[in-house]
Amino acid sequence: MQDGYSVDLGALRDAAAGVNGTLEQVSQRKVADIPHDSSAIGHGHLASTLSDFLSRWNRGVDNLAKDGKEIRSRLTLSVNAYTKAEQDAHQHVVQSGNMATAPGADPGVR
Numbered sequence: 001m002q003d004g005y006s007v008d009l010g011a012l013r014d015a016a017a018g019v020n021g022t023l024e025q026v027s028q029r030k031v032a033d034i035p036h037d038s039s040a041i042g043h044g045h046l047a048s049t050l051s052d053f054l055s056r057w058n059r060g061v062d063n064l065a066k067d068g069k070e071i072r073s074r075l076t077l078s079v080n081a082y083t084k085a086e087q088d089a090h091q092h093v094v095q096s097g098n099m100a101t102a103p104g105a106d107p108g109v110r
Helices: 009-028 044-101
Strands: none
Touching: 009 044
16 A cells, blocks of 8 residues: 555546536526426416526526536645646656756755
8 A cells, every 4th residue: 555645637537527418408508498488387376486487496406417527626636736746756856866866966955
């Protein structure tokens, strides 16, 4: 077992892409597109009840989509932060190695 932690950047990218794909599907299929007028339902009271239900359902979908956008944003920010940290660490190691191998340089002197 490794000490510390590791981050699977590919998994974070895939999760963000998956959330984004779901959000795209949700945006293409509107709850309001479900026929719910009395001519489609055949009964005025049932149509009214269905309309009320669809209205509440739509609010729920909107709230879930809003939360999904926040999740996607945070996943993307995490990927970017970890990628930058990895690049910075790599650059630091390369620079340290260059200082240690420079002709006549004493790596212990700063």
